[in-house]
Amino acid sequence: MSDNLTVYNAVRQPPREALKEIQAGRMKGKSDINPMWRLKVLTEQFGMCGVGWRYVITKQWLETGGKDEIAAFVNIELFVKVSGEWSEAIPGTGGSSFVAAESRGLYTSDECFKMALTDAISVSCKALGVAADVYWNSDRFKYDKPEPQPEKPIKKPVEQKQTEQKPVTLGQGPVNFANFFITCKALGYSSEEVHAFAKAESLKGWTREMLGELIKDLKANPKAQ
Numbered sequence: 001m002s003d004n005l006t007v008y009n010a011v012r013q014p015p016r017e018a019l020k021e022i023q024a025g026r027m028k029g030k031s032d033i034n035p036m037w038r039l040k041v042l043t044e045q046f047g048m049c050g051v052g053w054r055y056v057i058t059k060q061w062l063e064t065g066g067k068d069e070i071a072a073f074v075n076i077e078l079f080v081k082v083s084g085e086w087s088e089a090i091p092g093t094g095g096s097s098f099v100a101a102e103s104r105g106l107y108t109s110d111e112c113f114k115m116a117l118t119d120a121i122s123v124s125c126k127a128l129g130v131a132a133d134v135y136w137n138s139d140r141f142k143y144d145k146p147e148p149q150p151e152k153p154i155k156k157p158v159e160q161k162q163t164e165q166k167p168v169t170l171g172q173g174p175v176n177f178a179n180f181f182i183t184c185k186a187l188g189y190s191s192e193e194v195h196a197f198a199k200a201e202s203l204k205g206w207t208r209e210m211l212g213e214l215i216k217d218l219k220a221n222p223k224a225q
Contacts, residue, residue, distance in 0.1 A: 008129030011041045019134070032199060033134060035118045038125050046080045053080045055121065056089075060113055062098060070099040072112035078124035090127050094119025097201035103177030107191070107202070177203070180211050187218050197221070 018037035039049070046052035059075040077089035096115035100107045109115070126135060180203075184194050195201065198214055206214075 005129075007045055008132065011045065011128065011130045012132040014131050014134060033122070033131050035122065038122060038130055041130055042080070042125070046082070051081070053078070055079070055124070057117070060116075067101040068099065068106060069097070069101050072096050072098040072116045074113060074116040074120045076117070076120045076124060078121065080128070090124045092120040092122070092124030092127075094121070094123060100202040102202055102204060104181070104191075107195075109201075180215070183215055184218060187215075189218055194218070 014033055014037055018034045020032045020034070042053045043049065055076045055078045057074060057076050059073075061073055063071050063073065065071060073093065073095045076092050076094075078092060079089060080087045094116040096109070096112045096119060098109055098112040100109070122130075126132070181191055181194070184191075189197065194214075195203070197218065203211070
């Protein structure tokens with residue numbers, strides 16, 4: 001085995017307990033990595049923070065997007081000590097939503113820079129091979145454009161009796177986000193907790209079916225009421 005791959009191969013696969021399946025959104029079914037596991041890996045490989053590894057925040061800024069949305073970004077430089085010598089800077093850029101446009105208005109996050117910093121550290125760690133196997137399998141789903149799917153033949157709708165129609169939780173027609181968050185509140189989840197559970201800064205654009213699946217996942221989650 002090449003010495004150049006010693007660290008890479010030691011940190012490429014996270015343990016099962018460090019992975020959590022994403023329950024909703026366009027990344028549903030993929031794995032979310034516990035950020036504390038990355039810090040543990042850096043400490044195991046290089047020593048305690050500030051002695052064997054460290055990072056420097058080089059820039060923090062906000063960018064305004066469409067519909068009054070604002071995103072927060074952080075640039076860092078990660079350094080690791082190998083054989084008593086500090087490495088060159090390993091750059092990383094992370095981002096998170098500061099102000100997001102949602103159905104009930106603008107939502108402001110007071111943890112945007114902290115989340116952006118966590119994201120930036122993960123980018124720098126990726127260059128060292130941390131969780132490489134997870135990224136190897138999932139990056140194409142996150143960054144690549146979806147491949148066009150063949151058109152399905154149009155089927156003639158089958159007439160059904162009115163008595164066979166069943167009401168849905170969120171109502172027919174356009175998505176009613178007010179009813180959705182009322183349902184979530186009844187399950188013991190605040191708006192912030194719902195966004196965190198769904199791993200999504202905003203639920204705008206979600207279909208009624210996607211929100212229905214999210215409610216099922218919330219019901220199945222053993223959160224203390």
